[in-house]
Amino acid sequence: MSVPIIKSPRAMRQWTFEQRCAGRTVGLVPTMGGLHEGHASLMRESVSCNDVSVLSIFVNPAQFAPHEDFDRYPRTFEADLALAEGIGIDAVYAPTSSSMYGQDFASYLTVERVQDGLCGGSRPHFFRGVATVVTKLFNAVLPHRAYFGQKDAQQCAVIKRMVRDLDFDIEVVELPIVRDADGLALSSRNQYLSSAERLEALNLSKALARGLELMQRGERDIRRIEEAVRAELADLDIDYVAVVDADSIEPLAVAQGNVLLAAAAHVGATRLIDNVKYTFPESAADGFPRADSRKREYAISAK
């Protein structure tokens, strides 16, 4: 009756090969547990788009720095199982820490450039840890599709690039941020906030909404967008506010194409992240910098 809990990569792979060889598609929702409505939206999408769906629960030590919150990260295994079963998840992959990182563990995935800015700047080994554990999860579950939330937009970009580069035959599906009614992006770490801090934390989504509004009104000056967001965040301990290319996570000279506006800030002892995405219309304004660079090219070649 209850959902099977699979502990080892080998048992997981046996399960998934049985599904695949029976012609079924397999969806994977990788999580660190502490499930909330954001994870639920990923699970529902996986259940509706695949014949069978796997939820993985593993609090990954490789993506926490020694001073970070690995020890107190929310572990709510029984509640997570109940939520997953209710949604129709077919198997839970919950490997142990010792089976995931054995003695002399030495193999790491890096996704150059995509992992460097934003959260990669303040958490230097974070995306190496993420890319490595996701590789391990992919190798164990061999899913057709894997589901991630836009809340971790840079993580999505890292994983999409890694999947493309390393020939994983997996469709990475990124789903929208789920927010509370007051706008706060859902996060397992919201549990850490006192009610006063929770009120303060609302500034993050409000500030990003202000930045989005500017972009929608045609603002393409990155400094101006970032400063407007920073102004709204004045009371918080800002980690970063940045407008970057949404796919490469690389800096832009001017806002154009698919843009990610992302911010991280500390509210008390809790680090929160949030973001909005916006696609600029290909308008006359887009032509400006290109026309400009053509002119410069001409000037150079005419010398």
Add this chain to the structure above:
Amino acid sequence: MSVPIIKSPRAMRQWTFEQRCAGRTVGLVPTMGGLHEGHASLMRESVSCNDVSVLSIFVNPAQFAPHEDFDRYPRTFEADLALAEGIGIDAVYAPTSSSMYGQDFASYLTVERVQDGLCGGSRPHFFRGVATVVTKLFNAVLPHRAYFGQKDAQQCAVIKRMVRDLDFDIEVVELPIVRDADGLALSSRNQYLSSAERLEALNLSKALARGLELMQRGERDIRRIEEAVRAELADLDIDYVAVVDADSIEPLAVAQGNVLLAAAAHVGATRLIDNVKYTFPESAADGFPRADSRKREYAISAK
């Protein structure tokens, strides 16, 4: 009649899933072409131990430095195909360079420590390139077993560690070095040697045989073993001579357990590598350094 040549990861994976879902085991022999009797021994073993076998041929740009021999590396595709067919290979995976390393390629595998010494010292990005391309080949072919030659002993160690760490469900099989009658280890790069150089190159296997003889006679002093090998190599431009742990490729204080004695040297413009492995018997001598370090520990704690 002739062996199918598969060009894309997706087509490769489709082929392999058909095999796996029909209950067949899949062997993979990854090569850069330029096949010789060493590769043939890998293919024969794969054919005899698996229901179907894949030969991959891809000269991997990511494992060559700009000044190295990527451009002139032997490319003998038609002869390689004929050899593979004769041995009973069932499919050849021969992806194109542009499909393997697309624009903005950014994802690399590193296997810390194991990749650092020996060839990793003189070719800093070599094993990163190897581990990355092997990950791509594994993801495309999804084999049950993969075959590598001991000639590239450090490469074998890197790949075994990576497979264990990242939960690839693949048995890595390492087969002995195949040598010419005069002792020279077979290598695609032997084609570069003039007949005078070929004679010089024999010193490499002779010197390693001398080191092996010393170890077999009980020599455990690493400096003495390495110096004896270096003395025999006097005329060659030595890159390294090293005795290391055969699994971790890390330095040893004293020769014990599974040992790799490896050397690299330039003969004219050609860089050659060769090695021998030896397992020391667990004898009284093994106890010496341990007793020693216990004594030191005692001295420190007695302060």
